Amino acid sequence: MYAKAPSRPPISVIAGLIFRNKRVLICQRSESTAFGLKWEFPGGKIEDRESETDALRRELKEELAIEIRESEFFSGYTYSYEDGPTVFLCFHWVKSFEGDPQNIVFEQISWVEIDDLIKFDFLEADRRLIMEIIERQDIFCRP
Numbered sequence: 001m002y003a004k005a006p007s008r009p010p011i012s013v014i015a016g017l018i019f020r021n022k023r024v025l026i027c028q029r030s031e032s033t034a035f036g037l038k039w040e041f042p043g044g045k046i047e048d049r050e051s052e053t054d055a056l057r058r059e060l061k062e063e064l065a066i067e068i069r070e071s072e073f074f075s076g077y078t079y080s081y082e083d084g085p086t087v088f089l090c091f092h093w094v095k096s097f098e099g100d101p102q103n104i105v106f107e108q109i110s111w112v113e114i115d116d117l118i119k120f121d122f123l124e125a126d127r128r129l130i131m132e133i134i135e136r137q138d139i140f141c142r143p
Contacts, residue, residue, distance in 0.1 A: 010078055010088040014055045015043030015126075017074055017133070018094045018101065019140045023111040024133065026120065027063070030107050037107060039120040041091065041129075052090050063106070066099040075132055079125035091129055093140070114140070 018025040027042050029035055042063050046055040057068045071092040080086040103109045112120070114137040117130045133140070 008086070010086040012046040012088045012090070013043060014046050014052050014059065014090050014092065015041040016056055016060050016068070016071065016092055016094045017041060017140075018097070020111060022141045023113055024117070024140070025064075025101060025109060025111055026117070026122075027103075027109045028107040029123075030105065035123055037121070039122045040126055042106075042109075046090075052092065056092055056094075060094070060097070063104050064099075064101040064109070065104055066097045066101055068094055069096040069098060071095060075129055077128060079128075081124065087125055089125055089129070 025042065026039050029038050029040060031037050042060055043056060044059040044063070046052060047058075050058070052073075053068075053071060056071060060066050060068055071094045074091045074093045076088070076090040078086060078088050101109060114134055117134065122130060
């Protein structure tokens with residue numbers, strides 16, 4: 001009888017939802033990375049002993065050269081990729097920030113209308129979130 005391999009804990013990931021003029025910022029992963037050319041929301045792994053907010057601030061500064069001033073939890077869930085990692089995804093609505101987002105690490109970044117999110121080839125783990133954003137878009141588009 002074989003011993004079952006211990007399961008690895010989920011990888012904790014934080015991502016920011018950034019809205020402007022009824023559009024949301026999305027990012028295309030570099031071709032040379034895992035899941036190359038898939039679309040995602042900006043963010044990354046939460047480091048040991050790092051809070052969600054601190055991780056989001058660090059990631060968005062590294063990826064987009066912006067400074068978060070205010071963010072709020074929007075959604076979170078666990079997703080297991082077939083033959084891949086399990087991730088715990090935490091999404092924060094970035095309510096205010098300083099700077100103009102610049103593409104530092106991605107293939108490309110784009111401001112898209114919320115209803116158009118379904119037209120992009122997103123990471124599988126983000127698809128549930130996209131439906132939540134579309135269903136609740138009125139909260140992001142208030143004047």
